[in-house]
Amino acid sequence: MSQNIYDNPQFYSGYSQLPRSIEGLSGAPEWSSVRTLLPAIEGARVLDLGCGFGAFDRWAIEHGAKEVIAIDLSRRMLLEARKRTAGASIDYRVGDLAKLDIPERNFDLIYSALAFHYIEDFHSLCRTMRSKLRNGGRLVATVEHPIFSAPRNDQWKEEDGYPFWPLDNYLNEGERVRPWFSAGVTKYHRTIGTYVNTLLDNSFQLVRLIEWGPDAEQVAKHPEWAKERDRPMFLLFAADAIG
Amino acid sequence: MSQNIYDNPQFYSGYSQLPRSIEGLSGAPEWSSVRTLLPAIEGARVLDLGCGFGAFDRWAIEHGAKEVIAIDLSRRMLLEARKRTAGASIDYRVGDLAKLDIPERNFDLIYSALAFHYIEDFHSLCRTMRSKLRNGGRLVATVEHPIFSAPRNDQWKEEDGYPFWPLDNYLNEGERVRPWFSAGVTKYHRTIGTYVNTLLDNSFQLVRLIEWGPDAEQVAKHPEWAKERDRPMFLLFAADAIG
Numbered sequence: 080m081s082q083n084i085y086d087n088p089q090f091y092s093g094y095s096q097l098p099r100s101i102e103g104l105s106g107a108p109e110w111s112s113v114r115t116l117l118p119a120i121e122g123a124r125v126l127d128l129g130c131g132f133g134a135f136d137r138w139a140i141e142h143g144a145k146e147v148i149a150i151d152l153s154r155r156m157l158l159e160a161r162k163r164t165a166g167a168s169i170d171y172r173v174g175d176l177a178k179l180d181i182p183e184r185n186f187d188l189i190y191s192a193l194a195f196h197y198i199e200d201f202h203s204l205c206r207t208m209r210s211k212l213r214n215g216g217r218l219v220a221t222v223e224h225p226i227f228s229a230p231r232n233d234q235w236k237e238e239d240g241y242p243f244w245p246l247d248n249y250l251n252e253g254e255r256v257r258p259w260f261s262a263g264v265t266k267y268h269r270t271i272g273t274y275v276n277t278l279l280d281n282s283f284q285l286v287r288l289i290e291w292g293p294d295a296e297q298v299a300k301h302p303e304w305a306k307e308r309d310r311p312m313f314l315l316f317a318a319d320a321i322g
Numbered sequence: 323m324s325q326n327i328y329d330n331p332q333f334y335s336g337y338s339q340l341p342r343s344i345e346g347l348s349g350a351p352e353w354s355s356v357r358t359l360l361p362a363i364e365g366a367r368v369l370d371l372g373c374g375f376g377a378f379d380r381w382a383i384e385h386g387a388k389e390v391i392a393i394d395l396s397r398r399m400l401l402e403a404r405k406r407t408a409g410a411s412i413d414y415r416v417g418d419l420a421k422l423d424i425p426e427r428n429f430d431l432i433y434s435a436l437a438f439h440y441i442e443d444f445h446s447l448c449r450t451m452r453s454k455l456r457n458g459g460r461l462v463a464t465v466e467h468p469i470f471s472a473p474r475n476d477q478w479k480e481e482d483g484y485p486f487w488p489l490d491n492y493l494n495e496g497e498r499v500r501p502w503f504s505a506g507v508t509k510y511h512r513t514i515g516t517y518v519n520t521l522l523d524n525s526f527q528l529v530r531l532i533e534w535g536p537d538a539e540q541v542a543k544h545p546e547w548a549k550e551r552d553r554p555m556f557l558l559f560a561a562d563a564i565g
Binding site for chain 1: 469473474475479481484485486487488489490491492493494513514515518519522527528529530531532533535549551552553554
């Protein structure tokens with residue numbers, strides 16, 4: 080079973096204070112890029128894997144999605160999601176992406192934000208996702224960028240007046256335990272190559288790969304984000320289910 | 323016109339001493355991975371972009387390629403290539419990948435080893451390559467990995483007894499001038515996302531993406547290669563031409 084750090088009170092309390100937790104999609108600086116990857120939402124049947132507070136699910140319903148099933152491991156987050164999206168017909172369910180067990184199939188879209196890097200067996204997850212999509216259906220996902228997750232020491236260094244990211248261990252995939260609002264959050268580092276090839280091996284066709292960083296406008300507004308262009312924090316991808 | 327560093331005597335002399343220059347494909351540690359990307363060579367019409375000393379072209383002819391056209395900017399390298407492959411029916415031509423001008427079309431395979439990072443306009447090159455491949459034909463290429471080409475300071479650092487790669491500037495694409503057997507070799511840094519999306523935008527379908535590093539066996543044989551697993555030096559990809 081996947082680690083359920085989100086139900087840890089200390090973690091939950093810290094995580095709840097993030098801009099993306101408070102403001103939803105508009106608090107997620109990568110959202111405008113993610114949006115370019117999405118297919119038509121109107122009339123779509125949507126499965127959200129790792130829905131958190133339900134920000135995307137609300138957006139999908141507001142944009143005409145026909146059905147939204149939203150899965151998360153954290154009961155605490157689902158409780159809050161239900162509060163925030165009261166009235167919207169979103170089907171929230173407790174579930175572990177590592178052993179996804181839902182009877183529905185033929186989704187038009189599987190969406191997942193910043194969840195796959197908690198899953199050890201990505202191959203198995205891709206196989207499951209493919210079986211849940213209709214032919215031609217789309218997967219749109221964001222994950223922590225492998226450059227971000229790779230190193231032993233994931234803290235910026237500085238020399239000669241500029242910051243740099245001390246990269247090592249990039250090709251050595253596997254568990255990374257990191258302090259993040261708690262003593263130890265377990266993540267799984269895998270390379271971009273592994274993300275892409277595992278999709279290709281499971282009857283997905285790659286549509287887009289975005290190594291996300293803030294654009295000039297965002298950096299002007301938030302000068303402290305400048306170094307996010309030195310080492311990308313998020314990887315975004317879209318892939319279509321093929322026969 | 324692209325920089326022709328390979329005809330610089332000082333550069334040429336240094337480059338000629340690399341294991342891959344002396345031993346050919348067996349001196350290129352990534353070759354066994356590249357080989358997994360190649361389609362059937364027997365009977366294939368092959369275009370090699372940046373052929374250097376012609377090691378791949380000889381291999382292709384030996385494995386039954388029907389026709390091999392091999393392009394390089396460096397007359398000096400082509401002279402040596404012709405010497406090394408005397409007797410093999412390889413059509414060597416001087417040419418600049420930045421303005422590829424050959425009448426032939428309908429190739430089954432375009433191969434390119436460590437050349438695209440010298441080309442500023444990858445979009446234009448992809449469009450040209452697509453026009454030279456038959457439908458279903460394949461592009462197999464290797465480039466310097468963007469993690470390798472990105473930083474201002476491309477020298478390993480060490481701390482607490484282990485080496486790390488001081489990554490910065492990853493998302494800032496463009497020219498990188500580097501000393502390499504000469505004062506200044508001009509390369510063009512672009513991200514993995516840009517390589518992939520530019521292929522997708524030019525009617526290629528991604529088949530495989532390999533972030534290459536030495537495997538355990540290679541590290542055992544060459545312990546000094548261990549840190550190549552900390553930051554990959556080469557990116558390998560295969561993409562098929564679609565209609």
